[in-house]
Amino acid sequence: MCELYSKQDTLALRRKHIGPSCKIFFAADPIKIVRAQRQYMFDEKGEQYLDCINNVAHVGHCHPEVVKAAMKQMELLNTNSRFLHDNIVEYAKRLCATLPEKLSVCYFTNSGSEANDLALRLARQFRGHQDVITLDHAYHGHLTSLIEISPYKFRKGKDLKKEFVHVAPIPDTYRGKYREDHADPTSAYADEVKKIIEEAHKNGRKIAAFIAESMQSCGGQVIPPTGYFQKVAEYVRAAGGVFIADEVQVGFGRVGKHFWSFQMHGEDFVPDIVTMGKPMGNGHPVACVVTTKEIAEAFCSSGMEYFNTYGGNPVSSAVALAVLDVIENEDLQGNATRVGGYLTELLKKQKAKHTLIGDVRGVGLFIGIDLVKDHQRRTPATAEAQHVIYKMKEKRVLLSADGPHRNGLCAEKQSPLSKRLKT
Numbered sequence: 001m002c003e004l005y006s007k008q009d010t011l012a013l014r015r016k017h018i019g020p021s022c023k024i025f026f027a028a029d030p031i032k033i034v035r036a037q038r039q040y041m042f043d044e045k046g047e048q049y050l051d052c053i054n055n056v057a058h059v060g061h062c063h064p065e066v067v068k069a070a071m072k073q074m075e076l077l078n079t080n081s082r083f084l085h086d087n088i089v090e091y092a093k094r095l096c097a098t099l100p101e102k103l104s105v106c107y108f109t110n111s112g113s114e115a116n117d118l119a120l121r122l123a124r125q126f127r128g129h130q131d132v133i134t135l136d137h138a139y140h141g142h143l144t145s146l147i148e149i150s151p152y153k154f155r156k157g158k159d160l161k162k163e164f165v166h167v168a169p170i171p172d173t174y175r176g177k178y179r180e181d182h183a184d185p186t187s188a189y190a191d192e193v194k195k196i197i198e199e200a201h202k203n204g205r206k207i208a209a210f211i212a213e214s215m216q217s218c219g220g221q222v223i224p225p226t227g228y229f230q231k232v233a234e235y236v237r238a239a240g241g242v243f244i245a246d247e248v249q250v251g252f253g254r255v256g257k258h259f260w261s262f263q264m265h266g267e268d269f270v271p272d273i274v275t276m277g278k279p280m281g282n283g284h285p286v287a288c289v290v291t292t293k294e295i296a297e298a299f300c301s302s303g304m305e306y307f308n309t310y311g312g313n314p315v316s317s318a319v320a321l322a323v324l325d326v327i328e329n330e331d332l333q334g335n336a337t338r339v340g341g342y343l344t345e346l347l348k349k350q351k352a353k354h355t356l357i358g359d360v361r362g363v364g365l366f367i368g369i370d371l372v373k374d375h376q377r378r379t380p381a382t383a384e385a386q387h388v389i390y391k392m393k394e395k396r397v398l399l400s401a402d403g404p405h406r407n408g409l410c411a412e413k414q415s416p417l418s419k420r421l422k423t
């Protein structure tokens with residue numbers, strides 16, 4: 001393999017020319033990755049790493065079917081969506097078939113951030129409301145509009161919370177305000193949202209949207225209690241707002257039993273807007289917002305057209321179609337259930353042996369391990385989590401520590417292709 005620079009030179013050039021706020025994995029000893037296949041990545045010396053860190057290479061790195069689809073379409077045509085083309089409509093049709101019927105209108109973008117930004121525009125245009133309720137520790141993207149609704153980010157920086165943003169407590173029954181010993185955490189957490197709405201109304205403000213990941217990922221691998229989203233949706237809609245489900249990280253069958261994580265919350269829960277990205281293109285930048293006809297028509301009635309130079313182009317759509325095919329043909333949802341279940345079982349056995357493990361939670365291949373210094377107080381074991389990820393790296397397993405206290409080991413990023421690990 002022809003390498004342009006030695007690892008040291010690459011690092012030096014990166015330090016010189018790439019913005020210092022662009023963080024690198026394993027900063028104390030970064031890895032130079034030169035190629036990848038399936039669930040493995042390889043460094044410049046040919047060392048193989050098991051990749052549990054990428055949340056994008058959903059069907060496995062460089063899947064031949066995906067690569068082939070991209071090459072074939074690139075040879076033929078790439079242009080914007082102002083021309084009629086089969087790929088974009090075929091993809092929209094197939095995507096909508098995975099969603100509840102009322103979610104039938106797609107807008108294509110190039111990243112999850114763009115998708116969430118557009119979702120906010122749709123929500124605000126719908127009834128002319130402005131305010132957004134978001135969950136504590138949430139991350140929804142890097143655009144200005146999204147940093148504003150991402151406590152995970154704005155709490156770290158110097159950005160103050162904007163007056164049109166309301167932060168609801170994260171519905172975390174392990175570490176949150178109402179825990180598993182509470183009589184009714186579902187209602188208690190949903191009532192917090194209701195209170196926020198009432199308070200906003202008292203101040204003459206109007207709610208445009210509630211936004212949440214269907215399961216909070218970076219914010220600590222949190223699975224909301226059953227029925228929480230239904231109650232929240234009821235309160236938000238009564239206030240004239242819409243429910244935005246951010247599936248950028250947790251969609252496309254990662255949870256196994258369902259294609260979308262919001263479906264885990266029951267058939268009676270259907271968001272008004274769903275955003276998606278990351279796994280959608282398996283590394284190729286393609287993302288999407290899906291909404292109802294009613295919301296799409298309200299957006300159109302503003303008279304402002306939506307145009308995105310690259311969104312939904314024939315190549316991106318071909319890639320996304322190939323990803324859907326692979327998920328289906330290789331039964332990756334079944335795989336997420338089987339491998340995820342097996343991994344969770346093993347981790348629970350480890351929990352019985354190691355006091356450092358406070359909680360193991362997850363579904364399918366969305367799994368978090370909450371490390372604690374003591375079980376009773378659930379004090380986050382942040383330094384220990386760092387130690388573990390560096391030790392795992394020595395064993396050639398790439399993991400990250402995440403969550404508000406950076407004490408959660410996340411295996412949710414594991415590619416479903418890890419079925420080839422043979423359980």
Ligand SMILES: Cc1ncc(COP(=O)(O)O)c(C=O)c1O
Binds near residue numbers: 116140141
């Ligand atoms: C839940 C969630 N939403 C949105 C985004 C933003 O996506 P992108 O980085 O593609 O802009 C991310 C990225 O990490 C995410 O995790």
